[in-house]
Amino acid sequence: MAVKAVAVMTLLSMVWAGCGGSSSKALLPAAELYSMGKSEYENKDYRKAIDHLQTVVYSYPGESVIDSAQYYLAMSYLGAKNYTLAGIEFNRLAVNYPSSPFVTSALFMKAVCSFEETPGNYALDQSELDVALRQFEDFIIDHPQSEYVADAQKYLNLAYSRLAHKMYASADVYLRINALDASKIYFQYVVDNYTQTEYAPQATYKIAEIEFKRKNFDEAKKKFDDFLAVYPDHEWGKDARSYAVESAFKGGEKALEKKDYALARERFELFKQSYPQDRRAGLADKYLKEIQTHSGDSTSVDKAGS
DSSP, X not given: OHHHHHHHHHHHHHHHHHTOHHHHHHTSOHHHHHHHHHHHHHTTOHHHHHHHHHHHHHHOTTSTTHHHHHHHHHHHHXXXXXXXXXXXXXXXXXXXXXXXXXXXXXHHHHHHHHHHHSOSSTTSOOHHHHHHXXXXXXXXXXXXXXXXXXXXXXXXXXXXXHHHHHHHHHHHHHHHTTOHHHHHHHHHHHHHHOTTSTHHHHHHHHHHHHHHHTTXXXXXXXXXXXXXXXXXXXXXXXXXXXHHHHHHHHHHHHHHHTTOHHXXXXXXXXXXXXXXXXXXXXXXXXXXXXXXXXXXXXXXXXXXXX
């Protein structure tokens, strides 16, 4: 009989061992399991940390360490770069334990998970990035005093920059194939919606360049001048200044071609006044004399020779 009892106990032990560690871990106190899981998380042993912390979360729902276990379970998934499950666990903490001291951090981390789930390459689908944007924006509004606000703003800037890059690249493609209307629409979208990104000044410059390509020289000059006023230290400033001067001169030539002599005279006189040292100042004088011949206006002769 004693031999049979020993055999039964041995068989049960084998069955328990074969069922895995979860049942045996459930026999440990919640605080001990939590301590083990947190230690493993800190040592970056995320697989073991998840195993222990999951046991606390699902087997000890009423324990005082439950929200802490829930938080570090989510952080362990984050450490393992399983952003989907990490986001789910952070959300569960916020929903199930709203009074937990970890809630603010969990909401921030949830937004981080949404950001990290989006492909880093701007050319790939960025639809999930809108979710992250809303979460970071809501976080900043709802928790303005949080220590995470500065980091949330950095993530927002990264997200805006990535979206701006995607839109700017599309605009550039249209520009290269000379689809100027479509290109301008995309560049303008960048200017209007992603002003704080590095792509806004570039898009502003490109819109001015489009006007130049269209031979809308007055508008091109205005936009290049605006670019220089808003972004005086931009690396494209030298080119913008060259374009502005050329636009001013070509505006006069365009008016002359259309035989709008009054406008042509106005443009060339303004060009001489604004850019007296430019190599085309002499040619402007020549044009003014030609205009005087056509218009018979002696005033032009005086101004052209002055």
